[in-house]
Amino acid sequence: MNLHEYQGKEILNSFGVRIQRGIVANTPEAAVDAAKKLTEETGTGWHVIKAQVHAGGRGKGGGVKLAKNLQEVEKIAGEIIGMQLVTPQTSAEGKKVNQVLIAEDVYYPGDNEPEEYYMSVLLNRANGKNMIMYSTEGGMDIETVAEETPHLIFTEEIDPATGILPFQARKIAFNLGLSGAAFKEMTKFVFALYTAYDKSDSSLFEINPVLKTSDDKILAVDAKVSIDDNALYRHKDYEAMRDEREENATEVEARNAGLNYVDLDGNVGCMVNGAGLAMATMDLIKQAGGEPANFLDVGGTADAKRVEEAFRLILKDENVEAILVNIFGGIVRCDRVAQGIVDAYKNMGDAINVPIIVRLQGTNADVAKELIDSSGLNVESAVQFQEAADKVQKVLA
Numbered sequence: 444m445n446l447h448e449y450q451g452k453e454i455l456n457s458f459g460v461r462i463q464r465g466i467v468a469n470t471p472e473a474a475v476d477a478a479k480k481l482t483e484e485t486g487t488g489w490h491v492i493k494a495q496v497h498a499g500g501r502g503k504g505g506g507v508k509l510a511k512n513l514q515e516v517e518k519i520a521g522e523i524i525g526m527q528l529v530t531p532q533t534s535a536e537g538k539k540v541n542q543v544l545i546a547e548d549v550y551y552p553g554d555n556e557p558e559e560y561y562m563s564v565l566l567n568r569a570n571g572k573n574m575i576m577y578s579t580e581g582g583m584d585i586e587t588v589a590e591e592t593p594h595l596i597f598t599e600e601i602d603p604a605t606g607i608l609p610f611q612a613r614k615i616a617f618n619l620g621l622s623g624a625a626f627k628e629m630t631k632f633v634f635a636l637y638t639a640y641d642k643s644d645s646s647l648f649e650i651n652p653v654l655k656t657s658d659d660k661i662l663a664v665d666a667k668v669s670i671d672d673n674a675l676y677r678h679k680d681y682e683a684m685r686d687e688r689e690e691n692a693t694e695v696e697a698r699n700a701g702l703n704y705v706d707l708d709g710n711v712g713c714m715v716n717g718a719g720l721a722m723a724t725m726d727l728i729k730q731a732g733g734e735p736a737n738f739l740d741v742g743g744t745a746d747a748k749r750v751e752e753a754f755r756l757i758l759k760d761e762n763v764e765a766i767l768v769n770i771f772g773g774i775v776r777c778d779r780v781a782q783g784i785v786d787a788y789k790n791m792g793d794a795i796n797v798p799i800i801v802r803l804q805g806t807n808a809d810v811a812k813e814l815i816d817s818s819g820l821n822v823e824s825a826v827q828f829q830e831a832a833d834k835v836q837k838v839l840a
């Protein structure tokens with residue numbers, strides 16, 4: 444589950460990470476109130492207005508702007524709220540901005556120039572460890588840094604069993620070129636950031652930029668956070684942060700129906716039970732010259748109702764030209780699934796307007812095949828995996 448910047452910052456703050464303070468608003472009037480309140484708390488008269496959407500690169504798209512007085516806060520908030528924000532990370536239509544974060548200006552002048560760094564904590568799946576990636580080149584997009592100056596990106600592996608060790612935090616502060624008060628502040632920042640990542644069961648915390656202010660404070664100006672969905676049951680307060688307006692509508696519907704669905708760009712819909720078989724099926728579709736339109740794991744109970752729900756989800760995607768159903772009947776009986784498909788098909792009538800290829804293997808597979816073949820519907824059965832792929836290829840040709 445992805446979070447908005449302001450929500451990520453709330454979590455950071457709750458673990459003692461210093462943040463650029465802000466208040467979220469969904470009207471220009473609320474934005475002005477928020478700015479007044481921040482001025483009372485922090486003394487700053489300048490504010491940044493930041494679009495809250497699930498996409499980075501907002502600054503480049505005109506979604507982050509500085510306001511030097513309350514009139515400007517009202518005007519800029521009015522412009523950003525409701526706009527379709529296009530950034531390098533959104534589609535061409537962009538994302539609708541429902542709310543803005545009014546934040547204190549933290550780039551104020553002082554003894555030193557403010558400096559921007561990059562820092563993220565994420566899981567390294569290759570070795571089962573966490574890692575902190577960091578760079579002196581903050582503020583700009585890290586992909587460009589990785590491409591053009593990869594030697595300026597450092598990584599620090601953290602063993603999840605020990606957590607971050609003091610020497611590691613010091614090494615990071617040292618590699619960022621810090622000394623004195625800023626060095627100490629950075630070690631504290633790194634510790635708190637790692638703790639936030641660890642304790643919130645997140646898969647990513649990306650802070651770009653981490654700022655060293657002109658008076659040597661270290662703080663998070665931005666926050667991109669992904670919480671591991673499988674751990675959300677332990678964090679009901681984070682679950683409430685879900686903003687379904689930012690998510691793919693079909694994926695939201697699937698989740699509410701208890702189906703595991705991921706939208707993809709291809710033309711062959713797949714309905715499969717088990718994540719491993721689903722991935723193998725996607726490979727097979729590709730080999731047959733098609734492209735999977737989705738990942739869909741219907742789970743263990745493929746009865747008529749679930750099968751129907753799955754068909755409806757797949758058919759919402761206008762790119763779908765064929766559907767491949769690939770179910771292994773281990774616990775669930777194949778004939779029950781076949782009956783489910785036939786019933787769903789009859790219930791849905793004209794709604795199913797693409798050919799369907801069904802491969803049922805396992806318990807009562809022969810009965811299932813008989814059921815499909817004698818149904819008189821536009822459904823083709825297959826016994827072997829390859830046979831299913833060949834049939835997909837044929838209907839796409």
Ligand code: GDP
Binds near residue numbers: 507546
């Ligand atoms: P992103 O573009 O979506 O990554 O949004 P960020 O939160 O990273 O903000 C983009 C840029 O806005 C930052 O890199 C800063 O250069 C600038 N910015 C953010 N906060 C402030 C601020 O308080 N004052 C000023 N002057 N600029 C800011």
Ligand code: MN
Binds near residue numbers: 651
């Ligand atoms: Mn950023």
